Structures are given as C-alpha cells and as structure tokens.
Amino acid sequence: MNTRTNTINSVAVVGGTHGNEFSGIYLLRKWQQNPQVISRDSFSSQMVFANPKAFEENKRYLDCDMNRQFSLDDLNNQDLANYEQSRAKAINAQLGPKGNAKIDFIIDLHNTTSNMGPSLILLQSDAFNRKMGAYVKAKMPDAVVVLEDQSSVEEHYFLSSITNQGVIVEVGPQPQSVIRQDVLDWMEEMTQHILDYVELHNTDALPELPASYEAYKYEETLKLPEDANGERIGMVHKNVQDADFKPLHAGDPIFTLFDGTEVYWEGDYEAYPHFINEAAYYDNNLAMSLAKKVVVEV
Structure with missing residues (x-):
C-alpha cells in the first residue's frame, strides 16, 4: 500500500484456500465470467484459486493446512516442500513477497461448518480495519466482526497476512463439500461491501460511519x-x-x-x-x- 497516500491500488480475492470450502471457489468461477464486478475504478483486482488439487480430491488439503503456511520462517524454509507448502511459496511469489508485497490487499474467502453467519475476521485494528468493520456492519447488520489482532501481521501465518492489509471472510454454517445459497449469498454480499469500502477509502468518499460498534476479540x-x-x-x-x-x-x-x-x-x-x-x-x-x-x- 502506498504509505504516502494510504491508497490501495491492487486487490487479490482468494478462494479455495481449503479445497472443500465451496462458496469461495464457485464465486470465483462466477466472477471469472464477469471480472469487472470485483474491480473498482481506483484499483485493479485479480482472483486466485489457492488450492486446486485439494478441490479436485474433495479435501480440505492434501498434506497440510495451507492457511497455516504463511509465516515468514516457513515461506523462507525451502525444506518445507509438500504440496500446500509449495503452493504457499508460489502464492507468496505471485502476491507478495510477504513484507514487501506487490499486492496491497487480500480478501480470503472461507466457509465454516459452525453457525457463525457472515463473519469478517480482521487481522489488525488500525483505522483502516476499524472503519471497514463499521462500514460492513452498517451495510450488513447481521454481520459479525472478529478481531484476530493478537499477533502482528508479520507474525500471522494466514494467507491474508502476505500483504500489509488483508481480511478473511468466514461464512457458515455450511457442510464441507456442499454449496448453500444463503451462505454463498452472504459471502458475495460481504465481499462486494469490502470492495466498495476500499473504493470509498481510496476516493476519500466514505459516508458517515457509526462512532463505535461491537466486535469479538x-x-x-x-x-x-x-x-x-x-x-x-x-x-x-x-x-x-x-x-x-x-x-x-x-x-x-x-x-x-x-x-x-x-x-x-x-x-x-x-x-x-x-x-x-x-x-x-x-x-x-x-x-x-x-x-x-x-x-x-x-
């Protein structure tokens, strides 16, 4: 992210980090037919299908949980070379490298079997993320904001920590390897609100936001x-x-x-x-x- 202007110039929307979490995968397929729906005038967007082999085999992962492979130490350890570890390094090369990323913002799409509804997981509680939570909750009153800011972004091992700014969209309840319309619709709506927020942030056009909101730390x-x-x-x-x-x-x-x-x-x-x-x-x-x-x- 350009620190002088705080502008987000590039966004990656990631689906299929876990191969049996289907909402993000099928939304990517939908958006690939109409890519402009996830772009805005002030930034470019790209889509990343993170774990295609796990999807092909209808599994969460083949060798290890991909969403735990993005610590700096692991990314730099060439001995960690199983399928997910190798994919993590490839995605880090594509979007990162972590610590000096060429992409400014990641939205990583996940499903849970738990009854969490549409949940936005923030890795930081800086002004950008606090306002994002307020904006999403104003647009989606049923949305829940979860703060996982107990570690610095550098210390986090999630895929969305490759970039200085990144969030996880976590939506359920959805069984593994199943598509539910309510869950997919929530995920699509929340993703669009996040993209709208980035556009409004970039153009200094944010509406008046609530002074505060409840979240879960x-x-x-x-x-x-x-x-x-x-x-x-x-x-x-x-x-x-x-x-x-x-x-x-x-x-x-x-x-x-x-x-x-x-x-x-x-x-x-x-x-x-x-x-x-x-x-x-x-x-x-x-x-x-x-x-x-x-x-x-x-």
Whole structure:
C-alpha cells in the first residue's frame, strides 16, 4: 500500500484456500465470467484459486493446512516442500513477497461448518480495519466482526497476512463439500461491501460511519475432552452447539462426556464461543474459539 497516500491500488480475492470450502471457489468461477464486478475504478483486482488439487480430491488439503503456511520462517524454509507448502511459496511469489508485497490487499474467502453467519475476521485494528468493520456492519447488520489482532501481521501465518492489509471472510454454517445459497449469498454480499469500502477509502468518499460498534476479540481455543492417551471422551454440549457468539458464563455446561457427565466452563470472563464444533478442527481435537466482546471506536 502506498504509505504516502494510504491508497490501495491492487486487490487479490482468494478462494479455495481449503479445497472443500465451496462458496469461495464457485464465486470465483462466477466472477471469472464477469471480472469487472470485483474491480473498482481506483484499483485493479485479480482472483486466485489457492488450492486446486485439494478441490479436485474433495479435501480440505492434501498434506497440510495451507492457511497455516504463511509465516515468514516457513515461506523462507525451502525444506518445507509438500504440496500446500509449495503452493504457499508460489502464492507468496505471485502476491507478495510477504513484507514487501506487490499486492496491497487480500480478501480470503472461507466457509465454516459452525453457525457463525457472515463473519469478517480482521487481522489488525488500525483505522483502516476499524472503519471497514463499521462500514460492513452498517451495510450488513447481521454481520459479525472478529478481531484476530493478537499477533502482528508479520507474525500471522494466514494467507491474508502476505500483504500489509488483508481480511478473511468466514461464512457458515455450511457442510464441507456442499454449496448453500444463503451462505454463498452472504459471502458475495460481504465481499462486494469490502470492495466498495476500499473504493470509498481510496476516493476519500466514505459516508458517515457509526462512532463505535461491537466486535469479538479472540481470547483462546478450547479442546474437546480427552483422556490421558489423547482419545476423545466427550463432545460439545447441546446447549452450546450452534450458539456461536452467544454469551457463555462460568458454571454453564460446555461439554458432555460420553458417559453422560456434564463439564462446566470455569472461565473468569463472559466468553463468546465461535467456530463451535468446526468439522475441520477435529484433526487437532479443537472444540471452539472463545472471544471477549469489545467496543471498537471508529
């Protein structure tokens, strides 16, 4: 991004970072028939199909999660050369290199099996991102803004961290390898609002935005109950299932063990679970992410 004028001159819209998250892939196919719908007068746009082989094999990934391969150390480590690691290096060469990227802004499109609705994940809470969240929420009142600014962009390992500015559009609930119209429509609408925001930002034409809005700041990740051998011994409690971004308090049931025992949350803050029971996270036995509700000042 041109730091003198803060203008975004080039945007990459990425789909298929995970091969079984279909909304972004099919939106790319749609937009390729009519590319001008994702361009604006003040910037150029390109589309990137990140993980075509995983899509062909109807899998999230072939060798490893591509959206965890974009730390500087990993990108610079030539020994990391499996399919996703190699694709990550190729995408970094195409859009980056990270730290000195030729593209100014990335929108990375993702689906979740969790009941998160249309969610905008921001990696930074600078003025540009705070205003983007306000603009998207003003246009899409049901949209949720999630802050994952616990690390610097340089330290993040997501694809969207190649560029100084990048966001993740995360929409669900959608089963893996399925297309749902409501989810695809939400993703398309949110992407268009983000592109409109960039255009208005570039042309200094932003409308008056709300002075503040509620968002959810990532706090921690919880694992599913395990025994001493790491075997799963329980599941997400039925009261929590599908209750993404609903408050969770100390003493609320959060897991049910297979023997019927209920496990209660013992946290010392009001938590807002999301990515609840995400199918893709079962390989790591992750149950959900927890966030704190925050007020973002615009």
